[in-house]
Amino acid sequence: MKKVWEMKSFSEIGNVYNGNSINAKIKKKNYYNLEEGIPYIATKDISFDCNIDYNNGIKIPFAEKTKFKIAPQHTALICAEGGSAGRKIGFTNKEVCFGNKLFAFSANNNVDSKYVYYYYFSSLFQQQFLTRMKGIIGGVSMSKFKSIQIPLPSHSEQIQIVSILDKAFTAIDKAKTNAEQNIKNATELFESYLNGVFENRGDGWEEKTLQQVSLIFGRGKSKHRPRNAKILYGGNYPFIQTGDIRNCNHDITTFSQTYSELGLAQSKLWPKGTICITIAANIAETGIISFDACFPDSVIGAIVNDKITTNHYVEYLLQKYKLSLQSLGKGSAQANINLATFKNLYFPFPRSLKEQKVIVEKLDYLSAETQKLETLYKKKLVALDELKKSILQKAFNGELDTSKDIIFE
Numbered sequence: 001m002k003k004v005w006e007m008k009s010f011s012e013i014g015n016v017y018n019g020n021s022i023n024a025k026i027k028k029k030n031y032y033n034l035e036e037g038i039p040y041i042a043t044k045d046i047s048f049d050c051n052i053d054y055n056n057g058i059k060i061p062f063a064e065k066t067k068f069k070i071a072p073q074h075t076a077l078i079c080a081e082g083g084s085a086g087r088k089i090g091f092t093n094k095e096v097c098f099g100n101k102l103f104a105f106s107a108n109n110n111v112d113s114k115y116v117y118y119y120y121f122s123s124l125f126q127q128q129f130l131t132r133m134k135g136i137i138g139g140v141s142m143s144k145f146k147s148i149q150i151p152l153p154s155h156s157e158q159i160q161i162v163s164i165l166d167k168a169f170t171a172i173d174k175a176k177t178n179a180e181q182n183i184k185n186a187t188e189l190f191e192s193y194l195n196g197v198f199e200n201r202g203d204g205w206e207e208k209t210l211q212q213v214s215l216i217f218g219r220g221k222s223k224h225r226p227r228n229a230k231i232l233y234g235g236n237y238p239f240i241q242t243g244d245i246r247n248c249n250h251d252i253t254t255f256s257q258t259y260s261e262l263g264l265a266q267s268k269l270w271p272k273g274t275i276c277i278t279i280a281a282n283i284a285e286t287g288i289i290s291f292d293a294c295f296p297d298s299v300i301g302a303i304v305n306d307k308i309t310t311n312h313y314v315e316y317l318l319q320k321y322k323l324s325l326q327s328l329g330k331g332s333a334q335a336n337i338n339l340a341t342f343k344n345l346y347f348p349f350p351r352s353l354k355e356q357k358v359i360v361e362k363l364d365y366l367s368a369e370t371q372k373l374e375t376l377y378k379k380k381l382v383a384l385d386e387l388k389k390s391i392l393q394k395a396f397n398g399e400l401d402t403s404k405d406i407i408f409e
Helices: 024-030 062-067 113-119 123-131 142-146 155-199 242-246 261-265 311-320 322-328 353-396
Strands: 006-009 014-018 038-041 076-079 089-091 096-098 102-107 149-152 205-208 214-219 233-238 275-278 286-289 299-304 347-350
Touching: 014 142, 076 113, 089 113, 102 113, 113 155, 113 353, 123 149, 123 353, 155 311, 155 353, 233 261, 242 275, 242 286, 275 311, 286 311, 299 311, 311 322, 311 347, 311 353, 347 353
Parallel strands: 038 096
Antiparallel strands: 006 149, 014 102, 076 089, 076 102, 205 347, 214 299, 275 286, 275 299
């Protein structure tokens, strides 16, 4: 049975206050790397998963404690300004000083601080917070924040709700950690096999450059300036960009932009099966286009000689050497590589096309299985987040049965 609780504003149930800003130069000069003192927490020190970094190198000397606002142990902190407003939330496990973009809540005697902390994550709180945000950078003023309403059961019920949420969220976080580790394990298993294929070579392998195994190896074209001229776009010719390559899984099957006839005229249409290699912005990302398409000069196109190799073999090869290629692009203001980068780079190729195809078939199978596992565990992560939202909604709508624990299978 749903319980109906009285709604109270934050101003009625406790004290809301923000912290102190510190000039960057003064912070570095006076408060950095001190052996003793009170941790100083800024917005950046609270992660989106609610962990607080107390060892960020900034401390306030005990002798200066009275100059700064203090958030005692077990205080709810929330960012009230900027891109992290309403999203960065923490609960202190020790006394801290804190920045001026964070609001601390000090509860009255009949209010449990952790009940308020959990309330910050609820849709009921978030909706009220968002409607009060103002300004270019986005923020909620102190007075507006204090006017936010919270459903307030008895103190004993608050403690029961917090106890249930503690147990439920501990179990959910453990399940999420396991799912994330399973995704990592699946990815590492594929990468381990991929590396092994090219590092543990048999007899009859040769070292060749990409130019040597390609019929065409060159950069895409985008001659027109400015590049974003509207007349170039909106036609029937797929225009592949670096983001499309980065987001693909071996084969590029989707695109977010098209060229018009004028766009095509200042570019080049590459045939289906061309390997795309990004050389700027997202370095050494690869994919094979599944349709005829254009791409800019920030992408190298490779049309392989099918008497020597296959496009899928070369694409897997480039995945294996991705980190090496990325390291070659470092050292300039904007990381990039170019055609010359590949001139003296030699890659391993079995002489036998049959052996190359066997390697690709094994990698395709393992890649597909890895994707299945990743999809499964990503769905589980989404389901766990939805479960968390559902429990929070029930908790603050008076629908949570405080006489029972939530059971997870």
